[in-house]
Amino acid sequence: MNLSDLQLFIRIVETGSLTETANQLNITTAGVSSALKRLEKNLEVQLFIRSTRQLRITPQGEQFLFHCRQALNSLEQGRLSAHQTQGNVTGKLRLSVSSDLGRNTLLPWIDELLEEHPLLSIDLTVGDSVSDFFLEQVDIALRYGKPEDSSMVSFKIATVKRITCAAPDYILEHGEPITPEQLTTHKCLLYRRAGRFFDQWHYSNLTNTYKIKVESNRVSNDTDIVKRWAVAGKGIAYRSYIDIYSELKNGQLVQLLPNYESPTVELHLICPSREQITPAVIALRELLRSKLSANVFAP
Amino acid sequence: MNLSDLQLFIRIVETGSLTETANQLNITTAGVSSALKRLEKNLEVQLFIRSTRQLRITPQGEQFLFHCRQALNSLEQGRLSAHQTQGNVTGKLRLSVSSDLGRNTLLPWIDELLEEHPLLSIDLTVGDSVSDFFLEQVDIALRYGKPEDSSMVSFKIATVKRITCAAPDYILEHGEPITPEQLTTHKCLLYRRAGRFFDQWHYSNLTNTYKIKVESNRVSNDTDIVKRWAVAGKGIAYRSYIDIYSELKNGQLVQLLPNYESPTVELHLICPSREQITPAVIALRELLRSKLSANVFAP
């Protein structure tokens, strides 16, 4: 099947005449006739009832017309959006990220992005509340987990592990838990979002899976605060690897239960709609992907 | 641009390799390569970043991919629905029509339809309430006016005039109104739908337009009953031409105010969704159109 035949078909419907269509497209009537025949043969459907003096569309043709127009529309949209994507990275990018990711990991990367694209400006909303995304005027959000709302477009950036960790001082004072069950006797640092406490910590090794409900005397809805508590030796935290990467590296935090795996989470870049995927969004996505696929954050 | 190139593009994305794509489609790698180049040149967009050993899609390509898939989908849908439309007219057609149209004009036409298509059966819901359409299990409805709900698919069947009419006996007894204003002193027969009284009758001639609020001692929500009252000489009715065509012809009713035009109404065949446009629906639509374009009902 041929695209130009489809455009021709639509023209024929619009003009209601093969000759007129031929004139408009600067081809011969014979060409139009054979192209139409070709299309009909391919579809195995008669699109028009023709006499030598008039042309009228069949119900089948009418039916096809609708989808045909739709298809050509999509294609035009595709052409435009592909073009737009390769356009210049300019304007203001309003980005929402969780507090920890935003304040620490992301900041240097954003510097890089702005250096590379001098015409781009950033408006960064830092916060863990999901509602930010709807309430604040934001173009994209970087969040753990897929969006529940299927109307949104999301790009998977990376798959990251969760790490159980604490400050060396804390371990010296309270001892190191060797099995997940021992966590219940420790002070754990909890994150809360939308009123929900994340106090179920999951583990598995070759033989078993564990779902531990931990106890806590410190809870916050700010991931950065949870990390600061951990660094200050206030208890044990259960965070994604990206968030505590540098602290693990410089020794402020150490990993606990290294023989147990915790479920991974996916980091997603979420866009309210396909129209808002601007060149700037793509640039950010590519930057994040390159940074996070550099294997630094996937131990 | 070429459709097969689009399918090829999608294949390349899926396989992630030109060679593998070539194998699957039984063409040479060189062919795939040049086809891809052709597409990229046409779009003026680079779809893949290629090295001699690997292939990865560009953000632009990714962007285009979405719309490309969508377009090919539409086209496949078009092919299917065109095919389906030319299929056999079978099954049960559940049709809802206004009471008058259903009881009189439509009945012989439906006989014709069933005769022509022996495998078709009809389930006819007669009633003037719009809610029938939603409450009853109905495939299509024949109604005056366009549907407000834009999610529905509607086919315009005909444009019909409204006629003011009465029985000859009534005119003998009460006199014939010569101007629209004189209607206010007559007994008018009203139609009511969804609690709304249709007591505003509209007229125009070369110089003026008139909007007359008529008085009535007989109101019904059934259009057929309104017509029966008119035939029985109980008052003046304001109906669409189709509804009273036969009574005008055989003299049971006569047209009043022939020098004044009343606004036309469009008769629509309404379908809840595009999926329900079956061959039977198309057959009915074509029948109605042929019957109503026979100029019998557009004086």
Next chain:
DNA sequence: TTCATTGTTAACAAATATTTAATAGTGTTT
């Protein structure tokens, strides 16, 4: 009936796509 116009058909010319075969590049392996 005649006439002008419209769509069709067949042979042909032009444009386009595909293959063949040779070439160059890159990630992997030894």
Next chain:
DNA sequence: AAACACTATTAAATATTTGTTAACAATGAA
């Protein structure tokens, strides 16, 4: 580090598709 194996590209040759020309058939209007 060098050879290898596989991948994509390119150019010329070939095959296919598409459009043109020209003669023809059909139909609605005068």
